[in-house]
Amino acid sequence: xxxxxxxxxxxxxxxxxxxxxxxxxxxxxxxxxxxxxxxxxxxxxxxxxx
Numbered sequence: 001x002x003x004x005x006x007x008x009x010x011x012x013x014x015x016x017x018x019x020x021x022x023x024x025x026x027x028x029x030x031x032x033x034x035x036x037x038x039x040x041x042x043x044x045x046x047x048x049x050x
Contacts, residue, residue, distance in 0.1 A: 008016065020026045021041065025036045 006013070017037075018041065021034055021037055
């Protein structure tokens with residue numbers, strides 16, 4: 001599902017997604033996807049800091 005399907009602009013979609021990635025409920029629901037997205041997020045943060 002994408003943000004526009006939820007009626008969200010892209011910035012808001014990614015804000016919500018990032019907040020969800022930090023919840024135990026999301027991790028319990030789909031640990032593989034949540035951990036993959038957490039790694040992607042961390043890699044992008046590290047790249048921006050360099």
